[in-house]
Each structure stands twice: as structure tokens, then as C-alpha cells.
Amino acid sequence: MNIATYIPLKAALVSIYDIIDEDDIEVDESKIIEWASNEMRLLSVKQTYDHKLAFLIVSNHKAALPCGFKIIDFIAYKHILTDTDIANIKLYTSDAESNTIGSKYMSFINSDYFKSWTMLRMAVKNSFMLGIHCKNPINMYAKCEHEYSVDKYGFIHTSFKDGYLALSYYSYPQDSEGNFLIPDDEDIKEAIKDYCFMKLWEKRMNLKEENSINMYNLYKRQYKISHANAKGKILLPQGPDGYENLKQQLIRFGQNTNHYYSGFGNLNQQENISLNIFGR
DSSP, rough: OOOEEEHHHHTHHHHHHHHHHEEEHHHHHHHHHHHHHHHHHHTTTOOOOEEEEEEEEETTTTTEEOOOOOEEEEEEEEEEOOOHHHHHHHHHSSSOOOOEETHHHHHHHHHGGGGGGOOOSSSSSOHHHHHTTTTOOOGOOOOOOEEEETTTTEEEEESSSEEEEEEEEEEEEETSSSOBBEEEOOHHHHHHHHHHHHHHHHHHHTOOOTTTTHHHHHHHHHHHHHHHHHHHHHHSSHHHHHHHHHHHHHHHHOTEEEEEEEHHTTTTSOOOOOTTTTTT
């Protein structure tokens, strides 16, 4: 599947909100967005990610990862920010109120000013920590007196009590207003819609509402079909390069390409089995 355009996640959920309004269903909007995000992860949609750098405040050994975070590139730190630091940060951020660098990321990383930040050492190198970092992260080899770890709840824990972090990371794509983007594809949007309504009716079923079991089973059946359709479309090779890669894999893993036609060609011949294992 070749995705050419992206749309805001909220725009893709319009059909869901329309049905909810018509049926006078009360539901928290944040839950709808959470369910839609879960389905995107289940679909494993291949997409590009935005490379950003965020400045985080460490308070009492802890700082929160930014919204939309996908994977860590590196983490650097400073104990205090001077007026010079603030001036440089404002120079590269999109506006005075922002604490994230997007389009000017490479300019900031290559600037002389950024060399004044110190790379923080990764405290543990278990599968979870390595899984949320890029391959061979520089923090794994950093020689620094301070260290950090990340928990599963989205918080960075540091060995120093208070300070500042410069977090380079990849995030899900967002538009200029900060809305998360998803591929503009009807099959994906249909799978998201069915998943959200399945979860909605599952919640109401647990509350013992009338007819909720039937509605849950209805959307569960629809979701199985729409999810399979979207998943199958995603797995299709993308463009000429994708088909060429598929062909190369078939050749590499199945070099004897004619065995399909000769596999049953000898069924009319008697099998000759020799039990003379000692050569007599």
C-alpha cells in the first residue's frame, strides 16, 4: 500500500462522532482517540516519523516524555539554564512558548551551542530500554557521572534531582496545530471506526445495558473483516521497489523455483526403499 497523504486523526473520527451524536451516546473524546491509536498500533502501519528535540524540566529526579513519543535518539542534560541558553533555545524553537525543535533540528544539533550539553549515561541496558531507543544509542556508551532510566509509564528518571534534558526523539507525525496524523485511506479509517465502536459497546456491555451484547457482537464481526482488509492492504508491496524486494526474497528463499511443478510428478512410480544399512 502506498500512502501519499495524511490527515489529522480527529478528522478521521468525524463519522464516529456523527453516529455518537445521533444515538445520544455519552463517551469521553480522549477514550475515542486512545482506542483509535490502539488500532493504528495493531495495524502496524508503516509510516514516517518526525525527528524532534524537546527540552524537558527535571523535577525531583523525574521528567515526562513528550506526547506522541515513539523512540529515543539520545538524551543530553544541563543542571541550570543561563540567559544565553534560553536565548539559543528560543532561536531554534518555533515560537517563544514552544519547548520543541522540529524543522530546525539539524541546525541546532550541528550548532556550536549544542556542544555545551552533556550526554547522559543509560543506567540499564535491558530489553525494554533498548527497545525504546534507536539502534546503538550514543547514551549507552556515554562517560558521565549521571545516568537515567525510563519506566513504562512514560517518565524519565535521572540520578540528579533537578535540571534540564535535551531529548532527541522520533514522534508520530503531527500537523502545525499539534494534531496527530494518520494515513488518508478508507480501509484504515473503517477499521478504526469499527474498533472504536466495538470497544464502546464492550464498555456498555460490562455495565449491563440493554441490547449492548448484540451491538458488541455486531461491531466485533465487522471489525474482524475491516481489520483484515486494512491489514492485507498494508502488507501489499509498496510500488515497484516493494515488488522487486518481494521477488528477490522469493528467489533467495526458494531457489529451486520449478519444484512446484515436479512435486507430484513421480507418484505413479513405485518407491524403492533399501533397508540394507550395513552394505551387505
